[in-house]
Each structure stands twice: as structure tokens, then as C-alpha cells.
Amino acid sequence: MREFDRYGELVRPLGEVQGYEHLQSTPSAAWTIVHGLGRRPGSVTVWVNNEIMGCEVKHLDDNTTVLRFNDAYAGIATLR
Numbered sequence: 229m230r231e232f233d234r235y236g237e238l239v240r241p242l243g244e245v246q247g248y249e250h251l252q253s254t255p256s257a258a259w260t261i262v263h264g265l266g267r268r269p270g271s272v273t274v275w276v277n278n279e280i281m282g283c284e285v286k287h288l289d290d291n292t293t294v295l296r297f298n299d300a301y302a303g304i305a306t307l308r
Contacts, residue, residue: 269307276303
């Protein structure tokens with residue numbers, strides 16, 4: 229039997245959590261990420277120059293997330 233949390237998301241053991249890593253190679257103040265997870269990620273971590281960067285996160289739908297910054301950056305975003 230499958231177990232779901234209060235948001236309707238399938239509860240999985242930690243080893244089975246699906247994620248997506250996005251490489252933003254061109255500096256931009258807005259990163260549009262088409263992750264294809266089929267759900268809104270529960271966490272987003274952004275790395276710029278080996279430091280964690282804060283940003284505004286907006287989920288357009290269950291497969292697309294936009295990250296907005298105060299300036300243009302290149303880096304890596306991990307969505308889980």
C-alpha cells in the first residue's frame with residue numbers, strides 16, 4: 229500500500245527521493261528550470277561560486293520552476 233503525505237505527495241524512503249540538478253552556465257537574473265519531476269520540489273538549493281545563494285522561487289507548474297536573483301549569476305540548482 230502506498231503512503232501519501234498531507235499534500236498528496238507519495239512518501240518515499242530517503243534513498244528513493246527523486247531530484248534534478250540544473251546547470252546555469254550563462255549568467256542570468258532569472259533561471260527557468262524544466263525539471264520534469266511531476267511535482268513541485270520541496271527544496272531548492274542554489275550554488276554560486278561554491279556558496280549557497282538565496283533567491284525567489286516560483287513554481288509555474290509541477291514541472292517548471294523559476295528562480296529569480298537580484299543580479300545575474302551562473303551556477304547549479306538542486307531540486308528535490
